[in-house]
Amino acid sequence: PKQVxxxxxLKMKQQGERISMLTAxxxxxxxxxxxxGVDMLLVGDSLGMVIQGNDTTIPVTLxxxxxxxxxxxxxxxxAMVVVDLPFPHGQLGVRKxxxxxxxxxxxxxxxxxKLEGGAEQADTISALVSxxxxxxxxxxxxxxxxxxxGGYRVQRDAExxxxxxxxxxxxxxxxxxxxxxxxxxxxxxxxxxxxPTIGIGAGAGCDGQVLVTHDMLGLTVSHVPKFVRQTGxxxxxxxxxxxxxxxxxxxxxxxxxxxxxx
Ligand code: KIV
Ligand code: NA
Numbered sequence: 001p002k003q004v005x006x007x008x009x010l011k012m013k014q015q016g017e018r019i020s021m022l023t024a025x026x027x028x029x030x031x032x033x034x035x036x037g038v039d040m041l042l043v044g045d046s047l048g049m050v051i052q053g054n055d056t057t058i059p060v061t062l063x064x065x066x067x068x069x070x071x072x073x074x075x076x077x078x079a080m081v082v083v084d085l086p087f088p089h090g091q092l093g094v095r096k097x098x099x100x101x102x103x104x105x106x107x108x109x110x111x112x113x114k115l116e117g118g119a120e121q122a123d124t125i126s127a128l129v130s131x132x133x134x135x136x137x138x139x140x141x142x143x144x145x146x147x148x149x150g151g152y153r154v155q156r157d158a159e160x161x162x163x164x165x166x167x168x169x170x171x172x173x174x175x176x177x178x179x180x181x182x183x184x185x186x187x188x189x190x191x192x193x194x195x196p197t198i199g200i201g202a203g204a205g206c207d208g209q210v211l212v213t214h215d216m217l218g219l220t221v222s223h224v225p226k227f228v229r230q231t232g233x234x235x236x237x238x239x240x241x242x243x244x245x246x247x248x249x250x251x252x253x254x255x256x257x258x259x260x261x262x
Contacts, residue, residue: 001077001078002078003077003078003080004039004040004078004079004080005111006080006111006112006134006174006175009039009040009080009174009175009196010174010194010195010196012196012207012208013194013195013196013207018208018209019039019040019196019198019207019208019209020037020038020039020040020208021039021040021041021042021198021208021209021210022038022040022041022042022210022211022212022213022216023041023042023043023044023046023050023210023211023212023213023214024041024042024043024072024075024076024081024213025043025044025047025050025051025068025071025072026071026072026075027071027072027074027075028075029072029075029213030071030072030073030075030079030081031075031076033079033213034075034076034077034079037078038079039079039080039208040080040081040082040198040208040210041072041076041079041080041081042082042083042084042114042210043065043068043069043072043081043083043084043108043110044057044084044212045057045060045065045084045086045143045144046212047060047064047065047068048060049222050212050214050220056146057086057087057143057144058087058144058146060086060087061086062085062086062089062100062103062104065083065085065086065104066083066103066104066107066108069081069083069104069107069108069109069110070107070108070109072108073108073109073110080111080112081109081110081111082110082111082112082113082136083104083105083110083112083113083114084113084114084115085097085100085101085104085113085114085115086144088144090115090117090121090124090144091115091116091117091144094123094124094127097115097124097127097128098124098127098128098131098133101113101115101128101131101133101135102131102133111134112133112134112135112174112175113133113134113135113136114136114137114138114177115135115136115137115138116137116138116139116142116143116144116145117137117138117139117142117164118137118139118161118163118164118165118167118168118176119163119164119167119168121137121167121168121171122167122168122170122171123171125137125168125171125172125173126171126172128172129171129172129173130172134174135168135172135173135174136173136174136175136176136177136198137164137165137168137171137173137175137176137177138179139161139164139165139168139176139177139178139179139181140155140161140178140180140181140202141153141154141155141179141180141181141201142179143179152225153180154180154181154182154201155180155181156182156185158182158185161181161185161189162185162188162192165189165192165193165197166189166192166193169193169194169195173195174195174196175195175196175197175198176189176193176195176196176197176198177197177198177199177200177210178198178199178200178206179199179200179201179202180200180201180202180227181199181201181202181203182203183203183204183205184203185202186199186202186203186205186206187203187205187206188205190205190206190207191205196208200227201225201226201227211228211229212228215230216228216229216230216231217230217231217232217234218230218232218233218234218235218236219232219234219235219238220235221235
């Protein structure tokens with residue numbers, strides 16, 4: 001299948017085709033999601049929560065992002081793989097952020113990187129784009145700033161969010177991701193921008209949607225936010241399957257003859 005590119009995503013927006021994005025952190029999930037036709041795979045620093053069990057994304061390291069990025073790229077044929085710059089590597093100014101972004105692209109083989117921020121990141125975004133690194137700007141709720149923002153809450157400063165989105169587009173970002181933004185705000189920004197918007201907790205007016213895969217699949221064992229649509233309950237399947245395995249080991253019915261060598 002033809003690979004998803006920045007050009008094909010722009011065309012999708014122009015033709016009113018919605019973009020489907022999900023997070024992926026490993027080879028197996030990347031293979032499954034890619035095969036199922038997800039357009040974009042995000043190696044999100046949400047892996048700090050989903051994979052590592054931390055309360056925030058802040059402890060995630062650059063090496064860890066590169067490692068997970070490599071695993072995901074190996075499993076992906078069609079989708080565009082995007083890797084997050086972890087805290088504080090996306091916020092170190094033009095020179096350092098460019099170095100880190102280039103390293104992430106080089107080591108993982110991803111097609112784009114995502115960093116948090118808009119207007120204040122304009123110079124950085126433009127330097128990355130000049131260097132040949134496609135950039136997604138993450139505006140609205142920026143989880144790496146959770147302590148400064150006073151928690152994970154809906155961002156209601158419509159003017160600021162729009163300024164961030166517009167500045168990111170002007171700086172050359174090929175896509176703007178909006179997190180926890182009122183639907184009307186996200187819709188109006190989406191209508192103003194030439195580049196596609198991807199929403200999470202930002203209503204139906206965006207050009208695309210992203211969710212944390214484990215939340216969407218019903219695999220997450222902790223709190224799941226209100227904006228998540230759970231289209232599966234895989235945790236129940238895991239519990240059931242593991243229960244069956246335990247039982248068959250304990251009652252001696254596993255392994256059978258066919259599952260053994262003679
Ligand atoms: O890290 C992540 O998974 C993200 C999405 C929630 C947008 O940034
Ligand atoms: Na993230």
